[in-house]
Amino acid sequence: MSQNRRRRSHAPRPRADVGEETRSDLIAAGRRLFGQRGYDGASVRAITHEAGTNLGAVTYHFGSKRELYGAVLEQGLRPIAERVQAAARSEGTALERMLRVVEAYFTHFEAHPDLPHLLMQEVAAGKRPPPVVLEILKSVKEAIAGLQVEGVADGSVRPGHPVLTALSVVSQPVYLALVAPLLRTLGPVDLSQPATRELSLQHTLAFVRAGLAPARSDSPR
Amino acid sequence: MSQNRRRRSHAPRPRADVGEETRSDLIAAGRRLFGQRGYDGASVRAITHEAGTNLGAVTYHFGSKRELYGAVLEQGLRPIAERVQAAARSEGTALERMLRVVEAYFTHFEAHPDLPHLLMQEVAAGKRPPPVVLEILKSVKEAIAGLQVEGVADGSVRPGHPVLTALSVVSQPVYLALVAPLLRTLGPVDLSQPATRELSLQHTLAFVRAGLAPARSDSPR
Numbered sequence: 001m002s003q004n005r006r007r008r009s010h011a012p013r014p015r016a017d018v019g020e021e022t023r024s025d026l027i028a029a030g031r032r033l034f035g036q037r038g039y040d041g042a043s044v045r046a047i048t049h050e051a052g053t054n055l056g057a058v059t060y061h062f063g064s065k066r067e068l069y070g071a072v073l074e075q076g077l078r079p080i081a082e083r084v085q086a087a088a089r090s091e092g093t094a095l096e097r098m099l100r101v102v103e104a105y106f107t108h109f110e111a112h113p114d115l116p117h118l119l120m121q122e123v124a125a126g127k128r129p130p131p132v133v134l135e136i137l138k139s140v141k142e143a144i145a146g147l148q149v150e151g152v153a154d155g156s157v158r159p160g161h162p163v164l165t166a167l168s169v170v171s172q173p174v175y176l177a178l179v180a181p182l183l184r185t186l187g188p189v190d191l192s193q194p195a196t197r198e199l200s201l202q203h204t205l206a207f208v209r210a211g212l213a214p215a216r217s218d219s220p221r
Numbered sequence: 222m223s224q225n226r227r228r229r230s231h232a233p234r235p236r237a238d239v240g241e242e243t244r245s246d247l248i249a250a251g252r253r254l255f256g257q258r259g260y261d262g263a264s265v266r267a268i269t270h271e272a273g274t275n276l277g278a279v280t281y282h283f284g285s286k287r288e289l290y291g292a293v294l295e296q297g298l299r300p301i302a303e304r305v306q307a308a309a310r311s312e313g314t315a316l317e318r319m320l321r322v323v324e325a326y327f328t329h330f331e332a333h334p335d336l337p338h339l340l341m342q343e344v345a346a347g348k349r350p351p352p353v354v355l356e357i358l359k360s361v362k363e364a365i366a367g368l369q370v371e372g373v374a375d376g377s378v379r380p381g382h383p384v385l386t387a388l389s390v391v392s393q394p395v396y397l398a399l400v401a402p403l404l405r406t407l408g409p410v411d412l413s414q415p416a417t418r419e420l421s422l423q424h425t426l427a428f429v430r431a432g433l434a435p436a437r438s439d440s441p442r
Contacts, residue, residue: 035347040262116345116347123403124338124344124345138407161424168393169423171393175396186358186359190440204385207431
């Protein structure tokens with residue numbers, strides 16, 4: 001939002017273009033370094049050096065390192081939130097749309113493999129993500145939980161807790177993306193291979209579909 | 222293994238008891254600080270101060286901070302690996318045993334809520350865990366993948382990729398434990414409440430059971 005505002009009010013003036021470029025250089029540099037070194041490991045000095053700006057640029061453009069991190073995550077998460085919302089609003093039963101949400105995650109993480117690491121390293125460290133990120137995560141959570149409720153209504157999804165269902169669904173692509181480097185070490189699943197990625201997508205779709213579809217009889221435990 | 226050797230050869234002598242106590246104080250201090258501050262954020266100075274030992278004690282007892290981290294994770298993960306192995310070898314169909322594996326994770330994480338964070342903050346940062354940890358993770362992965370194969374044989378689990386199935390199952394308790402603090406912020410699911418934890422266990426068991434059970438008819442997508 002602040003990015004749009006900045007664009008609208010400053011776009012015609014050359015100096016603002018420079019500012020906009022610096023801002024986007026800092027986001028790109030922050031994304032690289034937060035991804036490689038973690039939030040704590042990426043200093044403002046290293047980020048501004050990487051972006052080719054002066055040391056004060058983070059403060060000038062974002063206010064703080066924490067707010068730059070928020071901007072990096074926002075840039076990464078906003079498109080996936082939009083993909084999820086689009087999948088949730090698409091045609092078909094709620095279960096079909098839920099599976100499209102899963103595909104949206106796979107597609108997005110394939111293009112942006114750094115994203116789950118960027119977000120989850122802070123979540124795993126028990127830290128609270130910046131407000132703009134919480135707002136995006138909340139909208140995603142609500143879109144998917146809403147599909148569970150719609151699915152019970154249209155008969156494509158069995159009854160259950162909407163938010164816990166959303167977590168079960170999202171955990172699949174996120175966890176898989178997180179442990180991909182570890183898996184390569186443990187063998188024999190190498191998710192950097194396109195064929196294995198496709199296999200993992202098909203596996204996940206089948207698991208989620210079966211996990212959510214209404215029972216056809218009582219299933220004894 | 223080195224712990225056993227140390228115990229066997231030194232146990233009768235008082236000085237070794239002191240050494241053993243220092244070692245275990247360092248592991249406890251490391252676990253607290255790695256959990257609170259992350260691996261990079263917890264300095265050797267802070268850990269030895271917390272443990273009440275001299276600054277050289279980490280090097281003396283473990284060789285390096287990295288090896289102390291390995292010992293912390295080993296202490297945390299070994300018991301869960303044993304629980305998983307026990308569940309995998311218990312009575313019943315492979316699917317029933319798989320669900321006991323899920324329960325084992327819930328039970329263990331409830332008693333040790335720091336554990337998923339301790340491990341996953343490094344995994345999420347794309348770092349390779351210490352060798353002893355890789356060995357434990359590999360044994361767990363193989364036990365669960367083995368259940369998938371046994372389940373296809375005994376008819377309780379539908380055909381699928383064993384390792385990807387193991388990941389789908391493990392992702393449920395691990396992801397839930399990881400995002401619990403975030404969930405509390407986003408509302409309205411507070412997994413620190415016993416009733417909500419029980420609800421999340423029942424939800425997860427139902428999701429995994431449905432996700433793995435053989436299809437009773439073709440399920441159109």
